[in-house]
Structure formats: structure tokens, C-alpha cells
Amino acid sequence: MLRNFRLQPKRLVVAVILVSAAVTFGCESKINQPYSDTREVTDDLGRTVSVPNRIERAISLAPNLTEMIFAVGAGGKLVGVTTFCNYPVEAQQIRKVSDTQTPNIESIIALKPDIVFISTASQLETFMQTLEAQKIAVYVTNPQNVDEIIGNLRQFGTLFQSEGKAETLISELFRRIAEIGRKVDGQEKVRIFVQISNEPLFTIGSESFLTEIIERSGGVSVTKDVATAYPKLSKETALALNPEAIILSDSDDNKEPNYVFKNSPAFRNGKIFRINADMISRPGPRLVDAMEQLATALHPEKF
Amino acid sequence: MSSGLSNNRIKPPATACGSDRSLRLGGSLILLLLITLLAAALLGSERLSFFDLNDQQRSILFDIRLPRILLGACVGASLAVAGAGLQALLRNPLAEPYLLGVSNGAALGTMLAFAFFESWSFARPIFAFAGAGIATFAVYQMAKGRAGMNVERLVLSGVIVTTFLSSIIVLMTSLLDAAKLRGFTFWLLGDLSQATIDGFYFTLAAAVVGTIVLSSQAKALNLMMIGERDAFDFGVEVGRVRIIVFSLSSILVGTAVAASGSVGYVGLIVPHLVRLAIGSDNRLVVPFSAISGAIFVVLADTVARTAIAPRELPVGAITALIGAPLFIYLLKRS
Numbered sequence: 001m002l003r004n005f006r007l008q009p010k011r012l013v014v015a016v017i018l019v020s021a022a023v024t025f026g027c028e029s030k031i032n033q034p035y036s037d038t039r040e041v042t043d044d045l046g047r048t049v050s051v052p053n054r055i056e057r058a059i060s061l062a063p064n065l066t067e068m069i070f071a072v073g074a075g076g077k078l079v080g081v082t083t084f085c086n087y088p089v090e091a092q093q094i095r096k097v098s099d100t101q102t103p104n105i106e107s108i109i110a111l112k113p114d115i116v117f118i119s120t121a122s123q124l125e126t127f128m129q130t131l132e133a134q135k136i137a138v139y140v141t142n143p144q145n146v147d148e149i150i151g152n153l154r155q156f157g158t159l160f161q162s163e164g165k166a167e168t169l170i171s172e173l174f175r176r177i178a179e180i181g182r183k184v185d186g187q188e189k190v191r192i193f194v195q196i197s198n199e200p201l202f203t204i205g206s207e208s209f210l211t212e213i214i215e216r217s218g219g220v221s222v223t224k225d226v227a228t229a230y231p232k233l234s235k236e237t238a239l240a241l242n243p244e245a246i247i248l249s250d251s252d253d254n255k256e257p258n259y260v261f262k263n264s265p266a267f268r269n270g271k272i273f274r275i276n277a278d279m280i281s282r283p284g285p286r287l288v289d290a291m292e293q294l295a296t297a298l299h300p301e302k303f
Numbered sequence: 304m305s306s307g308l309s310n311n312r313i314k315p316p317a318t319a320c321g322s323d324r325s326l327r328l329g330g331s332l333i334l335l336l337l338i339t340l341l342a343a344a345l346l347g348s349e350r351l352s353f354f355d356l357n358d359q360q361r362s363i364l365f366d367i368r369l370p371r372i373l374l375g376a377c378v379g380a381s382l383a384v385a386g387a388g389l390q391a392l393l394r395n396p397l398a399e400p401y402l403l404g405v406s407n408g409a410a411l412g413t414m415l416a417f418a419f420f421e422s423w424s425f426a427r428p429i430f431a432f433a434g435a436g437i438a439t440f441a442v443y444q445m446a447k448g449r450a451g452m453n454v455e456r457l458v459l460s461g462v463i464v465t466t467f468l469s470s471i472i473v474l475m476t477s478l479l480d481a482a483k484l485r486g487f488t489f490w491l492l493g494d495l496s497q498a499t500i501d502g503f504y505f506t507l508a509a510a511v512v513g514t515i516v517l518s519s520q521a522k523a524l525n526l527m528m529i530g531e532r533d534a535f536d537f538g539v540e541v542g543r544v545r546i547i548v549f550s551l552s553s554i555l556v557g558t559a560v561a562a563s564g565s566v567g568y569v570g571l572i573v574p575h576l577v578r579l580a581i582g583s584d585n586r587l588v589v590p591f592s593a594i595s596g597a598i599f600v601v602l603a604d605t606v607a608r609t610a611i612a613p614r615e616l617p618v619g620a621i622t623a624l625i626g627a628p629l630f631i632y633l634l635k636r637s
Contacts, residue, residue, distance in 0.1 A: 198486075199497050200494060201496065226613060227611075231614040233614065234347070234496075234608065234612055234614070235367045235496060236347050236348050236363045236367050237348045237612070237613035239349075239367065240363065242359075260367060263358070
């Protein structure tokens with residue numbers, strides 16, 4: 001009963017917004033009809049999405065996607081982002097519609113987006129259906145490895161008609177990755193433990209893209225065979241793994257390595273490295289920066 | 304008064320304690336605890352060869368595994384004794400710290416201490432104690448009706464306090480710095496992986512003192528189980544006993560939750576099984592619950608540590624898996 005009462009005003013607001021949006025859009029479309037053509041694109045989940053030829057109003061529901069859209073020069077088209085979208089600094093000025101987990105459907109509808117971007121990393125699959133029910137175009141990215149993460153830039157280039165800029169960026173990023181690969185090639189792989197949080201002890205597992213990032217930066221993750229992407233690891237196992245280096249995803253609750261590592265080779269040799277958590281945890285263009293930092297830390301003599 | 308409590312299911316004790324049988328039972332329980340501790344020490348995500356430990360294996364055993372096992376034992380004892388005390392006082396077999404929202408009160412206190420007094424290490428158990436105490440008081444005030452306190456009323460009051468506190472916890476995690484409180488989502492389900500030897504000493508002290516003091520009130524609790532007015536006629540200071548039991552259970556739950564999050568249903572399962580075995584004389588139920596609670600949580604945590612090794616489960620998920628069906632069974636019978 002209470003729930004129904006609470007929903008009523010919300011529904012009313014949505015209805016009013018929808019009606020006014022329809023009226024406004026209806027008027028505009030009469031004038032703009034000959035120019036507002038749509039095209040069909042396919043996203044990472046194989047869904048066909050119908051988008052306007054010129055996307056003018058985009059919403060990003062993931063910080064890595066916000067970074068990508070800015071990277072291809074289309075940041076100006078973003079009308080809504082998440083509270084986590086703090087990079088580049090311009091992104092902080094954009095209207096916040098959600099905190100990656102609970103997007104506000106009303107704010108999104110009110111912003112009249114041509115397209116909304118979702119990353120599978122944010123697990124917003126159910127919200128995707130809510131948006132589709134409102135006839136809002138949803139584009140989902142789902143990269144499976146580093147090449148596909150960078151490949152996402154090409155899709156953004158196509159969507160925002162800045163293919164040239166995207167291609168230049170992509171070849172530059174791949175050039176830098178190849179450069180890292182050339183330098184660390186033949187070097188002994190450093191055995192790395194990635195600490196995502198100190199207490200409780202979370203790390204990366206076989207399904208995390210970071211396992212590959214480490215591999216391509218001259219290291220090997222000691223937890224690469226542990227199931228899932230971000231497992232909570234037994235401290236006994238962590239201690240027994242004897243990592244040669246520890247990478248801390250640098251955030252408030254993860255400033256120091258866990259006490260179980262106090263006798264590890266990593267601790268004894270001072271091989272504790274902190275990498276900006278946003279940089280290393282987001283499957284976006286700055287991953288290459290993280291790779292460079294990582295490779296330099298692991299093989300300083302080569303850089 | 305006792306007529307209004309006809310659905311009370313904890314029968315007053317009929318026999319005296321201290322018989323040979325209870326001594327034997329106590330002895331075998333202690334033996335069982337020792338065997339459980341030993342078995343738990345032998346099991347873990349890393350295999351240890353106990354005849355020839357190197358430095359690293361010694362560190363695994365003494366720095367990680369043993370503190371965790373011992374903390375688990377103290378947490379189990381504390382929660383079981385708190386449950387036994389609340390059940391005797393409220394004359395209700397479903398009175399359990401987790402189900403009454405007492406654990407949630409302690410959890411909220413711990414989170415507040417962590418958010419605002421992070422540098423002060425004693426803040427966590429003290430705030431947890433305060434949270435548990437306030438939650439206990441709130442449930443008691445709500446459940447206490449003109450017609451006495453029946454099972455349904457108490458359980459419902461517990462549900463209300465639990466959900467209210469849960470929503471405050473959710474609010475806190477949404478409003479406060481996400482990274483700072485991120486670890487709490489796992490901890491809230493009951494997690495012994497953050498055991499330290501200092502935390503163990505603190506919880507041990509609370510468990511031992513709590514068990515002894517509550518045992519000293521057992522005679523009064525036995526009389527109160529017949530009815531508070533009858534107990535009063537026998538010279539029991541009902542109000543004083545009530546304050547002692549509420550404070551003790553708050554201290555026990557507070558220290559347990561501050562160390563390991565909300566491990567649920569221990570205070571329900573353990574005293575229930577103890578009463579099944581030896582009857583409801585609190586002079587036996589309280590100490591036997593302490594030992595059995597220790598055994599139960601150490602076993603549950605051994606499953607949590609080893610079931611999907613090297614990954615881990617929250618121990619609270621294991622205890623709830625066993626406890627929730629038992630709760631339904633008890634509710635159906637009452």
C-alpha cells in the first residue's frame with residue numbers, strides 16, 4: 001500500500017516529462033525531419049541499435065566509457081555521466097545521472113539522450129532493459145581483452161563521426177604497447193600479486209583483464225589461475241605465493257600491502273608499487289599509461 | 304503473569320544440576336572442542352606438513368590460521384552465550400542477537416566508529432557495544448506489551464529493528480566515502496579473515512567474563528523462567544537481573560561483531576541443541592552453550608576457509624544456511 005502511494009507521484013512526474021518531451025520532440029521533428037536520419041549499429045553484445053546520424057546528446061554510465069568518449073574528441077556531446085566520472089577534469093562539470101550502480105531513470109529521460117552507453121563491467125544489464133522500455137537507444141561495450149578495450153575506441157569514433165581522431169589514437173596506443181612489449185621481451189617475468197583491497201584481502205583472478213595487462217608488461221600474476229575476476233583470497237595462500245612484487249591499486253583502503261606479505265621477497269626488496277586505482281581498474285585508454293608505469297617499475301633498467 | 308505466556312516453549316528446569324551425567328557431558332564437550340580446534344588447525348587452503356615446518360609454514364600456522372581459529376571459537380562462545388541469556392530472560396527460544404537486530408546495532412556502531420574514529424582502536428568494540436545495547440533496549444521496549452511478551456511480538460520487533468538498522472547501514476555506505484567502507488559489505492556477512500591475535504585476546508576476555516557472570520545469574524534466570532512475579536516472590540531482583548543480562552549480551556555481541564561482523568543464528572542453533580541434550584537448567588545451558596558455540600563457529604569457518612579454496616566464503620553464510628531452516632522449524636513448533 002505504502003509502496004503504491006510512494007510510486008504515484010514518481011509516475012506522474014515521469015508521465016509529465018514524457019508528455020512534454022513528446023510535445024517538444026514532436027514540434028522539433030516537424031522542422032528537422034529531412035535532416036534527422038538514423039542508422040543502425042551493432043554493439044559488443046551483438047544488439048542492433050538505431051542511433052541518429054549525428055549524435056548530439058550522449059549519456060555515459062561508466063567512467064571508462066566517459067574517458068573513451070573524451071579521448072575520441074566527443075566529450076562535448078556528453079550531457080550526462082556518473083559521479084565516478086572524474087577524468088578528464090571536464091567530465092566533472094557534466095550533469096551526474098547516477099553512481100554506476102543506481103542510475104536515475106528520470107534524470108536520464110529528462111536529458112533526452114540520443115544514446116546511452118553502458119559497460120558490462122558495471123553490471124547494469126537489468127537497467128539496460130529499463131532504458132529500452134523507454135525507447136532510449138542503449139549501446140553496450142563488452143571487451144574481452146586489451147586489444148578489444150582499445151578497439152572500443154574505433155566504435156566510439158564511428159558513432160561520433162570522428163574516425164580520424166580515433167584511428168590516430170588507436171595506432172598511437174598500439175605503438176606504445178608494442179614498445180613496452182619490445183622492451184620487456186626476453187626479460188624474466190616478475191611474479192606479481194595485485195592487491196585490490198587490504199582488509200578483506202581481494203585480488204585479481206583469471207577473468208580480470210589485469211591478468212593480461214600484467215602479462216604484457218613483463219610480469220605474471222601469481223593468482224592468474226584463481227577463478228572469477230576479483231576473488232577474496234585466503235591469506236594462507238597469499239603468504240605462500242611469495243610474490244616478487246606487489247601492485248597496490250591505490251585507494252584509501254589500500255595504501256599498504258597486507259601484513260601476510262611482511263616476509264615476501266616483494267616486501268624485503270621494496271618492490272611495492274602503487275598505481276592510481278582509476279587508471280588500473282578502468283578498461284579505458286589510460287590502461288596503457290598504467291602498463292608503462294608497471295613495466296617501468298618491474299624492469300627499470302629497460303626504460 | 305505466567306498464564307499470559309502459555310506459548311512459552313522453554314520449560315523451567317525440573318532437575319538439579321551437577322549430576323554425574325552433566326559432568327560427563329561437559330567433559331566430552333571440552334574434549335570435542337579440543338578435537339575440533341586440532342582438526343581446524345590441520346585444515347586450510349595451504350597444506351602443512353606438521354613434522355617439519357619451515358619459517359613460512361610456521362608463519363601460516365601461527366600468524367594466520369591459529370589466530371583465526373581461536374577468534375572463531377571466542378566469537379562462537381560469545382554469540383551462543385548471548386543467545387542463551389536472552390532466551391532465558393525473554394522466555395523465548397527465538398530470541399537471538401542476529402534476529403533481534405542486536406548484531407545489526409553492533410555492526411552499525413562498528414561502522415560509525417570506523418568512519419569517524421578510525422585512529423582510536425578501542426572505538427570499534429565500544430561503539431559496537433553501545434549499538435548492541437541500544438538495539439536490545441529498542442526491541443525490548445517494542446516487544447513488551449500490556450499482555451506480556453509473546454513470540455510473534457518479539458520476532459516482529461526484531462524484524463523491525465533489523466530492517467531499520469539495515470537501512471541506516473545502506474544509507475551510510477551510500478553517503479560515506481565508498482572506498483573506505485567497501486570492505487564492510489563482506490564483513491557484514493560475518494567474516495573471520497581479519498583475525499589478529501590482539502582481537503582474539505579482547506574477544507576471549509569478553510567471552511570468559513560473559514560466560515562466568517551469566518552463569519552466576521543462572522539460578523535467578525531459572526526462577527524467572529517460571530514467571531517474573533514468581534521469581535520476585537522468591538527474592539530475585541528481577542530488574543537487576545534484566546539489566547545484567549542485557550548489558551552482558553550487548554558486550555558479548557558487541558565484541559564478537561566488532562571482530563568478525565554479523566555471524567548469524569549461532570545464538571539460536573547452539574542453545575537450542577544444548578537444551579535438547581541437557582534440558583533447560585541455565586546453570587548448565589550457559590557454560591555448555593559457550594563450549595558448543597565455539598565448536599560450531601570453528602567448524603563453520605573451516606568450511607568457509609576450505610570449501611572453494613584458495614577463495615573464501617563469509618562464515619555468516621554457512622551459519623545462516625544451517626540456522627534459517629532451524630528457525631523456521633522452531634517457529635512452526637511454537
